Amino acid sequence: MVVNGSRINFPDAQPFIDENGRTQVPVRFVSEALGADVGWDGKTKTVTIEQGRNKITLVVGKSEYTVNGKTMEMDTTVLLLEDRTFVPVRFVSEVLGANVEWNASIRTVYITTGGTVPTPSPEEGEIRYYDGIAFNPATDVDEFGRMTIEKSQEFLLKMADQLAFVKENGRYYIVGEYPEIPEEFEWAVGIGINLKSGGRRNFSTLTARKEYLIPNEGSFKKDTTGLIDINDIDSFGITISVLNKDINE
The missing domain is CATH 2.60.40 (Immunoglobulin-like)
Incomplete structure (x- = not known):
């Protein structure tokens, strides 16, 4: 994993690809490499990630999450393994405004920070994010059911x-x-x-x-x-x- 040109070392818990094909990283990576503040509520198994005015809330084992109070859904979950909390790196990084690229030939994730956090549109319909791309079925599908x-x-x-x-x-x-x-x-x-x-x-x-x-x-x-x-x-x-x-x- 490379962040802003620097390779990241994981001294203990290592990243892995989960059953949904998503790269999971230790939550401490988010705070140390991406500069966000991370909180953990052991009773509710809830992770909070804050950076500037932006706040993400995730619950272990659930696909629903919130971004600045807006409920959304992803295709994987936060995982708790051997007392370590893992989060999907692409989802968290892109919501925080970073650009994420995957080089399949060398199996390396490249993250570039400094982008902008995607803001849900006020248009009618429920907005969901797919690999960091906002999709609203009310505005992004034509009358024939085709994606615009x-x-x-x-x-x-x-x-x-x-x-x-x-x-x-x-x-x-x-x-x-x-x-x-x-x-x-x-x-x-x-x-x-x-x-x-x-x-x-x-x-x-x-x-x-x-x-x-x-x-x-x-x-x-x-x-x-x-x-x-x-x-x-x-x-x-x-x-x-x-x-x-x-x-x-």
Whole structure:
């Protein structure tokens, strides 16, 4: 984990990825690395995180939390393990205004502080945050049930930053980590590779061919060795979409 260019050492309790695919860190990291004040109520198992005018309240084992009194929900929870309290680093950092990036190829979280805390819009509808992106179903979905272009671009850009081609031990992989999106939507990704020899390889979340199939949720590492020759690649194109699960287009 790297904060503002400096690698963070964890002398005792170590970060880990929970069953929901979220990176959990000891709560003391929030105070020491992000400069926030952290409080703990052992009776109610409640964590409070304050920085400036902003206050976050979380309860161990619950997905609901509050930001400056506004109730929201995340897809994971605060955890209490061996008397250590762990919080989801992306959620807490982005609510505090930090920018969080995940490099899947080296499994490292990069955090840059100094941003602004997202403020819920007064528009009608319940606002929820997905990987730090505010989503309001009343304003971010069109009359056909599709996510608006403006809102989908936010998710697509985040996904594009978390998709890469990597080489490890002489093998070539497509690696990616999907950002969290609203439950009624799903990811669709297509990667077309044009070969100098005239052929084409299409990796997709929708293909029926297992050797070219990539997952459409969570994180993945697709081995392409034997399917393509890296020296034979002429060009490639990537298509990323957010689709409503109930709409077949």
